Amino acid sequence: MAADRTHVQPPAGSAPPVLGPGQAVLSGEVTIIVALAGQPNVGKSTVFNLLTGLGQHVGNWPGKTVEQKTGVYRYNGTTIHLVDLPGTYSLTANSPEEVIARDYVIQAQPDVVVAIVNAASLERNLYLVAELLPLSRRLVVGLNMVDVAAAEGVSVEPQVLEAALGVPVVPMSARRNEGVRELIETVDRVARGEIACRPNLPEIRADHRQVLDEIHALVAGCVPAPYPADWIALKLLEGDVEVTAMMRDRCLPPERWEKVHTILMAHEDAILSVASGRYEWVGRMIRAAVIHPRAGQITLTERLDRWTTHPVWGLLLLTGALGLVFWLTFAIGTPLQELLDTVLLGSLSSFLTTALSGAPAWLSGLVVDGILGGAGTVVTFLPILILFFAILALMEDVGYMARAAFVMDRFMHLMGLHGKSFMPLFLGFGCNVPAVVGTRIIDSPKARLLTMLLAPLVPCAARLAVIVFLAPIFFAGAAPLVALGLIAFNLFVLGVVGALINKWVLRGERAAFIMELPLYHRPSLRTIGIQVWQNSSEFLRKAGSLILVMSVVVWALASLPNGDIQTSYLASAGRALEPVGALMGLDWRMLVALLSSFVAKENAIATLGILFGTGEAGVGLGSALQSALTPAAALAFLVVEMLFIPCAATVAVIKQESKSWIWTLMSVGMLLGLSLAAGILVYQIVRGW
Amino acid sequence: MKLSTMHDDLTLSGVARGERVRLRSIAGGHELLSRLASLGFTPGARLSVVQNRGRGPIIVELRGTRVALGRREATRIMVERDGGGQDGR
Numbered sequence: 001m002a003a004d005r006t007h008v009q010p011p012a013g014s015a016p017p018v019l020g021p022g023q024a025v026l027s028g029e030v031t032i033i034v035a036l037a038g039q040p041n042v043g044k045s046t047v048f049n050l051l052t053g054l055g056q057h058v059g060n061w062p063g064k065t066v067e068q069k070t071g072v073y074r075y076n077g078t079t080i081h082l083v084d085l086p087g088t089y090s091l092t093a094n095s096p097e098e099v100i101a102r103d104y105v106i107q108a109q110p111d112v113v114v115a116i117v118n119a120a121s122l123e124r125n126l127y128l129v130a131e132l133l134p135l136s137r138r139l140v141v142g143l144n145m146v147d148v149a150a151a152e153g154v155s156v157e158p159q160v161l162e163a164a165l166g167v168p169v170v171p172m173s174a175r176r177n178e179g180v181r182e183l184i185e186t187v188d189r190v191a192r193g194e195i196a197c198r199p200n201l202p203e204i205r206a207d208h209r210q211v212l213d214e215i216h217a218l219v220a221g222c223v224p225a226p227y228p229a230d231w232i233a234l235k236l237l238e239g240d241v242e243v244t245a246m247m248r249d250r251c252l253p254p255e256r257w258e259k260v261h262t263i264l265m266a267h268e269d270a271i272l273s274v275a276s277g278r279y280e281w282v283g284r285m286i287r288a289a290v291i292h293p294r295a296g297q298i299t300l301t302e303r304l305d306r307w308t309t310h311p312v313w314g315l316l317l318l319t320g321a322l323g324l325v326f327w328l329t330f331a332i333g334t335p336l337q338e339l340l341d342t343v344l345l346g347s348l349s350s351f352l353t354t355a356l357s358g359a360p361a362w363l364s365g366l367v368v369d370g371i372l373g374g375a376g377t378v379v380t381f382l383p384i385l386i387l388f389f390a391i392l393a394l395m396e397d398v399g400y401m402a403r404a405a406f407v408m409d410r411f412m413h414l415m416g417l418h419g420k421s422f423m424p425l426f427l428g429f430g431c432n433v434p435a436v437v438g439t440r441i442i443d444s445p446k447a448r449l450l451t452m453l454l455a456p457l458v459p460c461a462a463r464l465a466v467i468v469f470l471a472p473i474f475f476a477g478a479a480p481l482v483a484l485g486l487i488a489f490n491l492f493v494l495g496v497v498g499a500l501i502n503k504w505v506l507r508g509e510r511a512a513f514i515m516e517l518p519l520y521h522r523p524s525l526r527t528i529g530i531q532v533w534q535n536s537s538e539f540l541r542k543a544g545s546l547i548l549v550m551s552v553v554v555w556a557l558a559s560l561p562n563g564d565i566q567t568s569y570l571a572s573a574g575r576a577l578e579p580v581g582a583l584m585g586l587d588w589r590m591l592v593a594l595l596s597s598f599v600a601k602e603n604a605i606a607t608l609g610i611l612f613g614t615g616e617a618g619v620g621l622g623s624a625l626q627s628a629l630t631p632a633a634a635l636a637f638l639v640v641e642m643l644f645i646p647c648a649a650t651v652a653v654i655k656q657e658s659k660s661w662i663w664t665l666m667s668v669g670m671l672l673g674l675s676l677a678a679g680i681l682v683y684q685i686v687r688g689w
Numbered sequence: 690m691k692l693s694t695m696h697d698d699l700t701l702s703g704v705a706r707g708e709r710v711r712l713r714s715i716a717g718g719h720e721l722l723s724r725l726a727s728l729g730f731t732p733g734a735r736l737s738v739v740q741n742r743g744r745g746p747i748i749v750e751l752r753g754t755r756v757a758l759g760r761r762e763a764t765r766i767m768v769e770r771d772g773g774g775q776d777g778r
Contacts, residue, residue, distance in 0.1 A: 090723075121753045123729070268719070271722050271723050272726055276726075279731055402757070406746060406757045409745060418759055513759030514728065514758055
């Protein structure tokens with residue numbers, strides 16, 4: 001991955017020059033690779049963002065749906081390539097993130113590993129350091145959030161900790177931009193060999209010493225190149241899935257594996273002992289370094305948690321927070337979206353129509369109706385999304401999101417899911433695309449697939465926009481009630497479908513709900529800003545690629561073969577579906593409107609405008625629709641629109657994230673059947689009234 | 690002896706809010722053990738129950754951090770009342 005990098009060697013024979021902080025260094029340009037490791041909730045991304053700003057590269061780890069962030073920082077003639085490892089509690093193969101983090105440290109052998117730890121929960125944080133030290137001895141500990149720790153009544157003495165660990169410890173508060181420069185300076189000096197690391201390595205507990213030696217002897221000589229043999233022996237004893245499979249299938253001769261296997265079977269719960277050993281080591285490290293000057297005080301986190309995690313107050317608080325999000329979305333986001341739609345898209349499309357007047361009709365149709373009407377319209381939802389992303393990032397950054405997940409856990413259990421699935425589903429109210437991507441935070445693959453399948457049932461802003469436009473036409477004063485009822489109905493369907501799929505399709509063991517509740521702290525605007533920027537640009541990239549392609553395909557279906565939607569393939573499909581439509585009181589035009597909502601949900605309105613010959617959703621559409629539809633049929637239409645197949649962009653990301661066409665098609669098929677069944681049911685019931 | 694049977698049966702799920710206990714063992718598959726162990730749920734660890742209501746998830750504090758656990762996970766963690774009376778941190 002980095003063939004051209006220069007390894008920095010300590011200057012042989014001569015003593016390293018003694019440098020004061022900020023002083024220039026004599027040697028020339030060097031490039032080093034620094035991996036940033038840390039547990040979740042330690043402010044690691046704040047550190048990374050501070051150093052790399054907007055100049056970071058965001059992608060995926062090769063072959064994984066785990067985000068990879070890299071960036072470059074220049075300091076004192078050193079070019080530092082920063083690699084942000086996934087946040088993990090340990091380096092055992094409990095999750096893809098943990099495998100990625102340790103494989104990177106072992107295989108890429110970064111020049112320095114920085115372990116960011118949270119001073120307020122140092123004991124648990126040093127567990128990861130205990131796992132990192134045997135893999136990389138050039139380690140620098142960034143003792144972050146010293147301010148948060150102080151507020152919680154914890155104080156840590158960095159020098160004492162440094163002496164105990166045998167590696168540099170730099171106190172810092174990334175949130176306040178304090179200590180980050182010192183951290184980089186220390187990293188640079190460690191890379192140059194000016195600071196020697198003599199780590200105090202954790203050892204296994206005495207009761208497993210002998211068995212570890214036995215395994216070590218058996219695997220000796222069979223461990224592939226970059227892996228340390230003692231580390232492999234320890235991971236085998238821990239029962240690490242990946243290492244066990246690797247040694248069994250590829251490295252050990254069968255008779256040796258049999259012997260190892262027999263030993264392992266006799267020590268199945270050795271992980272508890274190994275972990276205890278590490279925690280004993282951690283205990284020795286911190287005994288002298290951590291002081292509780294205000295032990296016994298009731299901390300901010302304790303006080304807030306009494307409310308936020310309470311089954312009643314917590315739920316009310318969450319409802320209030322969600323209400324506020326919706327209010328903000330509709331008070332600020334929706335007008336902005338409409339403004340973009342009419343002003344930006346409107347002028348752009350009239351400009352392009354004029355510019356392309358000389359070109360063939362299909363070209364102007366493709367550009368104006370296909371690209372602008374599809375992908376362009378999706379882009380106008382960016383203001384709503386930015387608002388959503390910002391509020392979510394804020395809730396996450398202050399530590400509230402984990403509490404929301406905790407409160408929702410009881411309800412998610414009805415669907416065989418747990419609290420963590422709530423977060424991506426909530427994001428779905430803004431747009432289903434980030435909701436599907438957001439399922440990455442769920443630990444269990446099964447729960448993740450189920451959440452992905454349910455995400456399109458959360459009514460997104462585009463569907464809400466359709467409801468807000470159409471409901472008043474048919475239901476006048478009762479429109480707000482109808483809109484709320486439709487949202488509630490979607491969530492009800494989501495619950496029922498989730499419970500059924502969990503019961504019949506995804507049977508089997510349920511993922512464990514284990515989630516850290518981080519300490520509350522003041523948000524960092526920079527972290528939130530960068531997160532919003534990244535999510536938004538990711539969304540725009542998708543709009544420019546996947547969504548663009550799908551828009552063109554659907555536009556082609558709506559205009560081929562004659563360039564007229566009335567005789568297009570899409571219209572033929574609508575007419576073919578008329579028998580189904582009749583059951584809902586809908587004629588072919590309404591069906592085509594539904595089909596066109598596949599490009600983007602709000603297309604339904606534009607299509608109706610074209611089909612009812614009133615032009616772009618003009619004033620005439622309301623009365624035309626009123627005369628074409630009975631209230632029962634109108635309600636059925638709205639129900640179907642709310643539950644209908646996800647938009648093209650969502651389908652594309654479901655495929656991308658699930659890596660399965662079967663699952664994607666199942667999602668589309670399920671929603672198609674579900675929406676039509678619900679539409680028919682609603683029409684038949686309401687009509688009989 | 691009746692008392693010791695009761696003692697042996699105590700799981701984290703049955704510990705009231707505000708009580709302090711010591712972890713004895715974890716009954717579960719390797720994955721559960723491994724995930725819990727890395728968060729500090731090891732034999733002998735001191736836990737204090739912060740929130741435990743009805744059939745919902747519970748919150749415990751251990752090693753200076755708060756961790757939410759599903760009810761099912763809590764029933765798999767065997768504990769004993771902490772006689773030491775020392776601060777679990």
